[in-house]
Structure formats: structure tokens, C-alpha cells
Amino acid sequence: MNDVLDVALRLLVVFAVFLVLPLVVGQTEHKVMAHMQGRLGPMYAGGFHGWAQLVADGVKFAQKEDVVPANADRRIFQLAPAVALLPYLLVLIAIPIGPSESAVGQVIDAGLFFVLAVMGVGVLGSLMAGWASANKFSLLGGLRTAAQLLAYELPMLLAAASVAMAAGTVSLPGILEAFEWWWLPWQVVGALVFFTAGLAELQRPPFDMPVADSEIIFGAYTEYTGLRFALFLLAEYAGIVVLCALTTVLFLGGWHGPFGADGLGWVWTLLKTAVLAFVVIWLRVSYPRLREDQLQKLAWTVLIPLALAQIALTGIVKVAIQ
Amino acid sequence: MPPIPGSGLAKGLAVTLRTMTKRSHTAQYPDAQPELPPRTRGVIGLFEENCTVCMLCARECPDWCIYIDSHKETIPAATPGGRERSRNVLDRFAIDFSLCMYCGICIEVCPFDALFWSPEFEYAETDIHDLTHERDKLREWMWTVPAPPALDPAAEEPKEIAAARKAVEKAEAAAAAAAAAAAAEQAQPTPAEPTPAEPTPGEPTPAEPTPGRATAGQSPQGQATPGRPTPGQAAPGTSGTPSSSESPGTPDTPAGGTA
Numbered sequence: 001m002n003d004v005l006d007v008a009l010r011l012l013v014v015f016a017v018f019l020v021l022p023l024v025v026g027q028t029e030h031k032v033m034a035h036m037q038g039r040l041g042p043m044y045a046g047g048f049h050g051w052a053q054l055v056a057d058g059v060k061f062a063q064k065e066d067v068v069p070a071n072a073d074r075r076i077f078q079l080a081p082a083v084a085l086l087p088y089l090l091v092l093i094a095i096p097i098g099p100s101e102s103a104v105g106q107v108i109d110a111g112l113f114f115v116l117a118v119m120g121v122g123v124l125g126s127l128m129a130g131w132a133s134a135n136k137f138s139l140l141g142g143l144r145t146a147a148q149l150l151a152y153e154l155p156m157l158l159a160a161a162s163v164a165m166a167a168g169t170v171s172l173p174g175i176l177e178a179f180e181w182w183w184l185p186w187q188v189v190g191a192l193v194f195f196t197a198g199l200a201e202l203q204r205p206p207f208d209m210p211v212a213d214s215e216i217i218f219g220a221y222t223e224y225t226g227l228r229f230a231l232f233l234l235a236e237y238a239g240i241v242v243l244c245a246l247t248t249v250l251f252l253g254g255w256h257g258p259f260g261a262d263g264l265g266w267v268w269t270l271l272k273t274a275v276l277a278f279v280v281i282w283l284r285v286s287y288p289r290l291r292e293d294q295l296q297k298l299a300w301t302v303l304i305p306l307a308l309a310q311i312a313l314t315g316i317v318k319v320a321i322q
Numbered sequence: 323m324p325p326i327p328g329s330g331l332a333k334g335l336a337v338t339l340r341t342m343t344k345r346s347h348t349a350q351y352p353d354a355q356p357e358l359p360p361r362t363r364g365v366i367g368l369f370e371e372n373c374t375v376c377m378l379c380a381r382e383c384p385d386w387c388i389y390i391d392s393h394k395e396t397i398p399a400a401t402p403g404g405r406e407r408s409r410n411v412l413d414r415f416a417i418d419f420s421l422c423m424y425c426g427i428c429i430e431v432c433p434f435d436a437l438f439w440s441p442e443f444e445y446a447e448t449d450i451h452d453l454t455h456e457r458d459k460l461r462e463w464m465w466t467v468p469a470p471p472a473l474d475p476a477a478e479e480p481k482e483i484a485a486a487r488k489a490v491e492k493a494e495a496a497a498a499a500a501a502a503a504a505a506a507e508q509a510q511p512t513p514a515e516p517t518p519a520e521p522t523p524g525e526p527t528p529a530e531p532t533p534g535r536a537t538a539g540q541s542p543q544g545q546a547t548p549g550r551p552t553p554g555q556a557a558p559g560t561s562g563t564p565s566s567s568e569s570p571g572t573p574d575t576p577a578g579g580t581a
Contacts, residue, residue, distance in 0.1 A: 036338040040348040286334040 010106070011093075018089050022237035023054045029237075029281045030054075036285040057230075064226035069134055072223065076132035081224070081231035084125025087118045088238035095245045096173045098255050098266040104173060111172035112164055115246060116157060122235065123149045123201060126210065129232070130220035141219020144210040144292060148200055151299035152207075156197035158307035159190040162314045163250045176254040183253070186317060190310040191251035193303050195276070198243040200299070202236060204280060206287035209295055244276035245269070252276075360471045362441040363424050367467050368415055368460035372436035375410035379428035379437060387421035388428060389414060389454075417460060419445070420453040438467045 030053060034041030046052025068074055094111045096104035108114050123145060130142015164170045166187065167178040200207035203219075211219035221232050248254055252272045255265025290298065349356055358364070375392040391414035397407045429437045440463045447453050473480070479487075 032342065035342045035346055038341055038344070038347045040346050040350070043350070282335060282338060286338045287331070 014092050015089070018092050018238060021241045022234055025240050025277050025281075026054050026233075026237045027051065028277065029284075032278065032281045033285050036282070061226055061230035066226045066228060067223075069223050071134040073132035073134070076128050077223075078228070080125045080129035080132060080220075081228045081235070082125075083128055084122055085231050085235040085238065087122040088235060088242045090118050091115050091242045091246075092238075094172060095242070095249060096176060096254065097245075097269040099173075099176070100265075107171070107173060109171050112160055112170040112175070112250075115172070116160060119201070119239075119242065120149070120153060122239065125232070125235065126203070126220045129224065133220070133223040135223050137216040137218075138220050138222045140216045141210045141222070144216075145203065145220060147292075148203065148207065148210060148295060151296055152197040152200040152303070155193050155299060155303035155307040156201065158304065158311060159194035159197065160250060162190040162307070162310045163187060165311065165314045165318060172249055176249060176256070179253045179256055181253070181256070184251075187251050187310070187314070189306055190314075191247065193307045193310065194251065195243070195247050195279075197299070197303055198247065199280065199283065200295070202239040202243060204236070204240070205284040206290050207295060208289055209292050212289060240277055240280050241273070244273045244280065247276055248272040358441045358443075360468070361439065362443075363426060363439050364441040364443040365419070365439075365445060365463055366417055366422070366429065366460065367438045367440040367442075367463035368417075368457055369436050369438060369464050370412060370415060370457055370461050372434045373412050373415065374434055374436075375412050376433065378431050378433065382427050382431045384425060384427065385418075385421040385423055387418040389416040389418070412457070415457040415460060416454050418454040420450045438464065440464070440466045441468065442466045 030050070031041045042050030042053035044050055045056040068077055091114075093106050094104070094108045094115055096107075098104075126145040127142050130138045130140075130145065133139070163175060166183060167175040169175060169178065203210050211221065216222070221229060224232060248269055253268075254272075255269050257264070257268035375390060377390055380386075380388040380390050390412070392410050392412050394408050395411050397409060399406050426439065429439060442463055445453075445455070
């Protein structure tokens with residue numbers, strides 16, 4: 001009975017985090033992007049500096065009609081948002097935010113494998129949406145998503161493998177247990193590759209070719225309205241949270257910090273995640289969209305060689321210190 | 323020296339970060355009123371007391387957006403045996419702001435300073451027909467006409483003020499001279515004949531016919547509207563308080579905004 005309660009409580013907390021953090025990131029994006037462009041952003045919803053803007057957006061989405069195009073593959077079309085969103089919820093379960101056993105939803109021995117595998121599923125949602133919409137723009141978006149997934153999954157995995165080599169384990173808490181501060185300069189290239197590839201997987205600007213709104217309307221999501229569209233958007237922001245948390249755990253030392261080691265580990269994790277989320281927004285504001293061929297070129301000629309070089313470096317250092 | 327690879331990317335990030343730390347440019351308009359520059363062309367106000375129904379504005383208007391109706395009234399002779407005078411009475415003055423293109427020609431052309439620019443701009447309507455504003459509304463906007471901007475430090479004195487000041491100086495000089503003459507006469511012990519009535523120094527003397535309509539208290543069409551404030555007095559510059567029409571205008575207030 002106690003076990004059931006424990007599991008239920010953990011799931012509830014993870015679910016709450018899953019619902020709250022993406023909204024916080026979204027609101028931050030509203031505000032940060034506005035101020036980076038010399039604007040104020042939302043100012044009215046909720047009274048104080050528009051804090052409730054995303055709540056208001058959610059209410060608006062919920063009120064809208066849920067339209068399924070006549071020629072669409074109904075089942076797949078309706079299922080796609082869930083497929084896009086749920087993997088991030090699952091990934092969140094395995095991410096440790098503190099050193100203790102209770103600071104992670106579920107300790108998984110092959111945590112790194114689990115996380116990367118499940119994150120890859122999220123992209124399937126876009127693919128399903130693109131194919132099932134029976135719309136040329138959606139199809140183009142879906143195919144671009146597929147191409148992007150193929151190109152960027154590889155450097156992401158290689159960079160993650162480098163960390164696993166360094167720690168000698170694929171368990172996320174295990175990696176953090178083994179973390180030393182000098183891993184930061186050691187794995188910095190891997191961190192950059194992982195973060196960049198993760199951005200591309202999330203289709204965040206500047207890697208938003210699959211949803212390039214000035215060319216193909218909104219890519220795979222063109223035909224979506226109302227709540228299902230909102231779920232896709234939520235998936236994007238949940239993806240940001242997951243990517244930033246994963247980068248924190250793998251490369252930035254998670255709960256390790258200069259001080260406050262006991263009890264305050266979760267603060268460090270959240271802080272690092274927040275800084276990375278800010279960087280995600282910052283990049284979106286600063287850079288124009290990469291063309292499709294530039295996207296592929298970046299992945300195959302820059303990121304993958306860099307990731308391989310990182311693995312070589314990790315191997316050499318690992319052998320040298322033994 | 324070739325640029326460091328990636329320096330462009332860093333520069334882009336720096337630009338956005340710097341912008342974020344600066345104040346945003348957003349004007350929170352309905353919450354905060356905009357700071358309008360002087361001579362803002364918001365709406366056209368009508369100072370109808372000054373209007374003589376000369377119709378110049380309506381005829382010069384490129385859009386034909388000014389509507390004026392009037393009739394003539396006859397004023398009986400002021401003195402027995404005198405001539406009857408006729409004057410124009412304004413019945414309707416309306417500007418259709420859905421046609422108006424805010425060129426300001428009507429204001430430029432008005433010879434009697436009856437039209438003014440007001441910075442007021444919040445007069446949107448839900449029906450385009452409601453944008454034709456009648457004289458009462460146009461008169462109300464007169465209260466929002468700001469004082470004319472101050473002259474440059476070394477600017478020439480406005481002609482109206484110069485003329486008024488010259489007249490006053492002349493009168494004062496005459497009064498002083500008369501007083502001096504009277505004093506000299508009194509010094510002499512001969513009480514031969516009484517001195518002719520002299521204007522006392524403090525009394526304003528309208529002896530000099532001052533040119534221009536600017537002289538306070540005198541208006542070219544003063545005869546037109548006996549009961550109303552006369553044009554030169556209620557200078558819109560003085561935030562349009564109509565009570566100023568009761569007292570003679572001070573000579574340092576240029577009439578209207580044309581100074």
C-alpha cells in the first residue's frame with residue numbers, strides 16, 4: 001500500500017512539473033523575446049506584467065473547434081499530438097534533480113538509453129501529423145522533420161556516449177555521482193554538440209525548417225486547431241525543459257555546485273536548467289533560420305566530426321588517468 | 323586580419339542581450355498618454371466667436387469637408403439718423419473628419435483666427451457618419467488648444483505686441499509731458515486760467531488707433547457679436563479660459579496662435 005502511495009505521489013509530482021515548467025519557459029520566452037526586441041510583451045493577462053498570458057492562451061485553445069480535415073487519416077491525425085507530447089513526460093520521470101533517492105521519479109539503470117530512445121519517439125508525432133493531415137505543406141514539414149531527426153540523432157547519441165564513457169555508466173544518477181568539476185572543460189565540445197543537436201531535434205529556431213512558417217505555413221501542424229495544436233506547442237516547450245535538464249545532468253554536473261551541496265542540489269539543477277532555457281530563447285531571438293541544406297551540412301560536416309573527436313578525447317583521457 | 327570564426331554569431335548574441343537590458347520602446351498608450359510634439363495636428367478646433375462666416379476656409383478646403391450655414395441680421399442704427407448695419411450670424415459650422423486630410427489650409431487661411439490645431443486625437447467613432455462634428459464639439463476642442471510655443475530667444479517681437487507697446491509708450495510719454503507741464507504751471511504763481519483737462523498718467527489712453535486686430539479689447543468685428551467675447555481677448559494660448567474675455571487682454575499675450 002505504501003509503495004502504491006509512493007509511486008502515485010512521484011507520478012503526481014512529475015506530472016505537476018511537466019505541466020508547470022513548460023508554461024514557465026513559455027512565459028519567459030514571451031518576455032525575454034519581447035525585451036530583446038525592444039518590446040514589453042504581454043502586459044494585461046493576469047494583471048501583473050501579463051503573467052497569466054499562457055493560461056489565457058490555453059483557455060482560448062480549449063474553446064476552439066477541433067477540426068479534422070475531410071481527407072485526413074482520422075485516427076493517426078488525432079493521435080499525433082499525444083505521441084508528440086507523452087515521451088517528454090516519460091523522460092521527465094528518469095531525470096534526477098537531486099542526489100537523494102527521492103529526487104528522481106524512477107531510477108533507471110539504463111537511464112541514458114531510456115531517455116534518448118524515448119525522446120526520439122517524440123519526433124514521430126510530427127511525422128504522423130505531417131503524413132496524416134493529407135496536406136502538401138504538412139507532408140513537406142513532416143519529411144523535413146524526418147530528415148532532421150536522421151541527421152541530428154547521431155551527433156546527439158555520440159555526445160551522450162562520450163559522457164557515458166567518462167562516467168563508466170549509463171545510469172543518470174550514476175553519471176552524476178561520478179561527476180568532477182574538470183569534466184566541464186573535458187566534455188565541453190560534447191556539451192555543445194549535444195545541446196545544438198537537441199535544439200535541432202526540438203525544431204527550435206534557428207533549426208525550425210520543418211515548421212518554417214514563411215514557407216510551409218506551419219509544417220506538420222498546419223491542419224491542427226484548438227487543443228491538439230496547443231498540445232503540439234506544449235510538447236515543444238516540454239522538450240525545451242527536458243533538453244535543458246538532460247544537458248544539465250549530462251554535462252553541467254546536475255546537482256553539483258560550488259556550495260550548498262547538501263539539501264540544495266535540486267536548486268542547482270533547476271538553476272542550470274533555467275539558464276540553458278534562457279539560452280534556447282536567446283538563440284531563437286538572435287539567429288535567422290538555417291536553410292534545409294545548411295541544416296544537413298551542419299549536422300554531417302560539423303557536429304558529427306566534433307562528436308567523434310570528443311569521443312576520441314574522452315577515450316584518451318580515460319585511459320591516461322587509469 | 324580575417325575575422326575570428328564565430329565572431330559574427332557572438333556579435334548577434336551580444337546585440338540581443340544588450341537590447342534586453344535597455345528600456346523597451348513600447349508606448350503603453352491607453353494607460354499612458356503619448357507625449358505629443360508641439361504643433362501636433364490632432365483635430366481642428368473652432369473658436370466660433372471669431373468666425374465672421376467669410377467662407378474662406380470652406381472654399382479653400384481641398385476636400386470640401388467644411389460645412390457652413392449662416393444668415394444675415396440687421397442691427398438698428400446706433401444713433402438716431404444713423405445707418406442700419408447688417409452682420410452675418412453663424413448657424414452651422416461642421417467639419418467632416420472622415421474627409422479631412424489634416425492639411426491645415428483652413429487654419430492658415432482664416433483671417434480672423436477662428437480655427438486652431440488641437441492635439442486632441444481620441445475622437446474615433448464606430449460610425450463614419452459620426453465623424454462629422456458640429457460647432458459645439460468643435461468649440462469644445464478649443465479648450466484643448468495649447469499655448470503657442472515660445473519664441474526663439476533672439477526673435478523679433480511680434481508685430482501685434484510691438485504696435486500695442488508703442489501705443490502705450492506714446493500715451494505714457496504724452497501723459498508725462500502733460501504732467502510736467504502742469505507741474506511747471508503750478509510752480510508759477512499766476513492762477514491766470516485753469517489748465518485744460520489732461521489725461522492722468524495712470525489712465526490708459528486709447529488715443530492712438532493701433533493697427534491690426536491684436537490690440538486687446540478692439541476687434542475688427544467687435545460690432546458683430548456684442549454679447550460675446552471678442553476675438554483678440556480670449557487668446558487660446560491662455561488655456562482658453564473664457565473668463566479672460568471679460569477683462570481686457572494683456573498686451574503681452576499675442577492674439578491667437580499667429581504671433
